Amino acid sequence: MFATLYINGHLVTAAFAAAMAVAFAMSAFRVPDHRQDLWFTAAFVCTGAAGLVEMALCVTPSLFLARTHLVAGASVLLSVCIGCHVQYVSDIANPSLRRRYRRFVVAYAGFTVAMIAIVYSGLMDGGRTRVISLWGVDATMSVVYPFGVALQFIYTCTQAAILLPMLLAPGERRGERMLLAMPLALVPLVGIYEQLICLGVSPCLPLSGYYSAAAALMGAAVLAERFRTLSRGLSVMGEYAIERRLGGGGMADVYLARRSGDGKLSKVVRRVALKRMRPEYVGDPAFVQMFLDEARIVARLSHPHIVALHDVGREHGELYLVMELVEGAPLSRVLKILRARGEVFDVDVAVELALQLADALAYAHELTDDDGRPLELVHRDVSPQNILLTPTGHLKLTDFGIARSADRVQQTATGVIKGKTAYMAPEQLKGEDYDHRADLYAAGVVLFEMVTGARPFEGESDAAVLYRVLQGEMHIGNRLIVAPEPLVGLIRRMLDPEPTQRPASAAEVHRTLASMHTDSAREKLRGLVAMVAAHEVRDHAAPYQTVAAKRLD
Numbered sequence: 190m191f192a193t194l195y196i197n198g199h200l201v202t203a204a205f206a207a208a209m210a211v212a213f214a215m216s217a218f219r220v221p222d223h224r225q226d227l228w229f230t231a232a233f234v235c236t237g238a239a240g241l242v243e244m245a246l247c248v249t250p251s252l253f254l255a256r257t258h259l260v261a262g263a264s265v266l267l268s269v270c271i272g273c274h275v276q277y278v279s280d281i282a283n284p285s286l287r288r289r290y291r292r293f294v295v296a297y298a299g300f301t302v303a304m305i306a307i308v309y310s311g312l313m314d315g316g317r318t319r320v321i322s323l324w325g326v327d328a329t330m331s332v333v334y335p336f337g338v339a340l341q342f343i344y345t346c347t348q349a350a351i352l353l354p355m356l357l358a359p360g361e362r363r364g365e366r367m368l369l370a371m372p373l374a375l376v377p378l379v380g381i382y383e384q385l386i387c388l389g390v391s392p393c394l395p396l397s398g399y400y401s402a403a404a405a406l407m408g409a410a411v412l413a414e415r416f417r418t419l420s421r422g423l424s425v426m427g428e429y430a431i432e433r434r435l436g437g438g439g440m441a442d443v444y445l446a447r448r449s450g451d452g453k454l455s456k457v458v459r460r461v462a463l464k465r466m467r468p469e470y471v472g473d474p475a476f477v478q479m480f481l482d483e484a485r486i487v488a489r490l491s492h493p494h495i496v497a498l499h500d501v502g503r504e505h506g507e508l509y510l511v512m513e514l515v516e517g518a519p520l521s522r523v524l525k526i527l528r529a530r531g532e533v534f535d536v537d538v539a540v541e542l543a544l545q546l547a548d549a550l551a552y553a554h555e556l557t558d559d560d561g562r563p564l565e566l567v568h569r570d571v572s573p574q575n576i577l578l579t580p581t582g583h584l585k586l587t588d589f590g591i592a593r594s595a596d597r598v599q600q601t602a603t604g605v606i607k608g609k610t611a612y613m614a615p616e617q618l619k620g621e622d623y624d625h626r627a628d629l630y631a632a633g634v635v636l637f638e639m640v641t642g643a644r645p646f647e648g649e650s651d652a653a654v655l656y657r658v659l660q661g662e663m664h665i666g667n668r669l670i671v672a673p674e675p676l677v678g679l680i681r682r683m684l685d686p687e688p689t690q691r692p693a694s695a696a697e698v699h700r701t702l703a704s705m706h707t708d709s710a711r712e713k714l715r716g717l718v719a720m721v722a723a724h725e726v727r728d729h730a731a732p733y734q735t736v737a738a739k740r741l742d
Contacts, residue, residue: 203244206237228272235264243328250329252318256308259331259341263308266348266376267301270294273352277366286469293351304344313337345380349373358468368411426509427502429463440470440480441590445514461499464510471506480508483590486566487512489556494549496577496587515585518721520635521573526724528642536672538717539639541710544702545584546576546632551695553586554625566594567624571631572612573638580722582714611644615659615686626688629695633683640672645684661686676705 210233217226239261246254274294278287307313314331321330333341356370425431429446436443446463470476487498487510500511520542527533534542550571556564569591577585614630616623637645646657656662661684669677679701685691692698 203237203240206233206240209233210237225272225275228268228275232265232268232272235261235268239265246329250318250320252314252316252331255318255329255331256314259308259313259333260305263301263304263344266345267298269373270297270348270351273356273369277362278355290351290355297347297351300344300347304340307337307340313340342377342380346377349376365411426463426465426504426507427500429461429509429511431463435462437467440476441466446511460514462512462514464512466508468507471508477508479590480510483592484510486589486592486594489558489564490553490589492549492552494545494584494586495553496585512587513585515577515579515587517577517579517718519574520576520578520639523578523717523721524573524638524642526721533642533671534639534717535710535713536640536676537705537707537710538713539636540676540702540705540707541582541714542576542578542584542639543632543636544699544706546571546586546635547695547699547702549584549586550625550628550632551699554628554695564594565624566592568592568628568631569617570609570612571628571635572609573635574609576635578714578718580715580718582711582718610655613658614688615661616688618655618659623688625695626691629683629691629698630688632695632698633680633691637669637680637684640676640680641669659686673705675701 210230213226213229213233217224217230239258242254242258242261245251246258271294274290278290314333314337317332318329319332321328352373353370356366356373358366426446429448431444431446433445434442435445441464444463444465446461448459448461466476466480470480484498484501487496488501491497496515497513498510499513502509502511550568553566553568556566558564568586568589570588571586575586575588577587579585610618612631612634614623614627617627634645646654646662669680672680679692679698683691683698692701
């Protein structure tokens with residue numbers, strides 16, 4: 190009876206593992222952004238294989254199968270380690286921690302390869318096997334040397350040390366991660382049990398097979414939790430149900446969210462972009478203040494070419510901004526597609542976009558507080574990633590997260606550089622004082638890039654590029670020959686290394702560009718955005734929506 194129970198236990202384990210492998214494979218291919226589940230599929234495939242190998246060892250004594258049984262266990266631990274890392278590390282870690290976890294996982298993978306080589310080379314068991322009896326069943330196992338037992342123990346403990354801090358950390362999908370943490374916390378204990386068998390101490394229970402079956406049940410619980418969360422929109426922040434993640438920046442993630450009415454108003458749905466502070470920054474007063482400063486600045490802005498702020502809130506200690514959802518494409522994406530096709534913007538379309546951008550900057554630069562005092566607002570991050578284009582041919586400037594203003598509480602320390610260096614004015618790069626003309630310089634870089642398809646400064650190295658920026662040497666300035674002389678003159682003025690030689694204001698830039706404007710430009714711009722949408726569909730991409738946040742291009 191016990192022998193039958195033992196064999197049937199492994200059959201049940203293999204069946205559970207196969208079912209969970211299929212379930213996670215379906216999750217990987219059917220649910221957006223869940224391709225990482227293929228690693229969990231691999232883990233359950235290895236689990237089922239280990240169970241079948243252990244059954245085979247009860248029938249056919251084999252040194253190779255005994256070693257394969259050890260390797261299958263190591264493969265389970267590695268695939269779980271990689272799967273958890275790629276699935277959850279972005280939910281809880283800042284960039285520095287992500288890099289650290291990545292190094293840990295790469296090192297663990299190297300450890301696994303070394304373990305497999307040691308097992309199959311015979312260094313761990315010397316080519317010897319032992320027959321042990323469990324519940325009336327004789328099974329062949331490798332006779333592992335004590336140093337091999339120690340190596341296996343270190344291996345199992347290393348996996349727990351890498352994963353548990355990440356799985357137990359606060360942040361997105363914590364309930365799902367907690368479910369995974371429970372069986373993983375027991376891995377070292379199960380490892381000790383298995384290693385006692387390798388040393389010849391024969392415990393009375395075949396624990397590993399039933400542990401694997403329990404782990405499969407836990408995998409089912411993880412999937413149930415995940416789909417429960419998906420069915421209600423991932424999570425809820427205040428009155429907003431989050432549907433999916435759209436992108437992220439340095440200290441915040443951005444989600445597509447919706448707000449629905451109650452009762453008879455249930456069909457009144459408003460879709461928005463919800464910018465949510467990353468959990469690891471919630472307890473940092475400096476980052477919290479930066480987030481609140483952004484909210485205070487954007488709340489003052491009301492302009493057709495600036496993304497609007499709808500709401501600000503706090504849920505379970507987490508801050509979030511609810512902003513206008515802009516459907517279309519970021520300028521960075523349009524430039525990338527045109528560059529791949531060897532094309533550039535039509536000059537009149539570039540002028541149209543620059544005209545709208547200058548309009549937005551003129552409004553922001555001239556903004557005053559409630560008492561009429563100038564806010565001296567400087568965006569500091571005017572770049573193609575933060576310029577959104579709508580299907581109707583309108584430009585929307587977004588991301589005032591690092592904007593500087595006179596009433597901002599969290600001021601940037603002297604000498605600290607914020608922004609994208611490729612679009613930063615020389616005075617910013619030098620750490621000197623600057624004003625709104627730094628934004629005009631960045632707008633000039635964007636305009637140059639639209640007209641020529643390249644940035645105005647090139648070099649063999651970053652140092653060479655930086656030197657040319659500081660000196661104002663446009664290495665590829667001859668590309669501007671395609672543009673009319675008035676536009677070339679304006680771009681050269683906007684890119685002058687001396688702020689005093691640039692246009693005095695965004696309003697002046699707007700007036701100059703208005704004289705070059707053509708009525709057909711807006712229609713061409715709409716066609717360009719439609720081309721990007723068609724390109725995304727042709728490449729089988731998800732429906733492309735840009736939002737009021739930094740995009741990961």
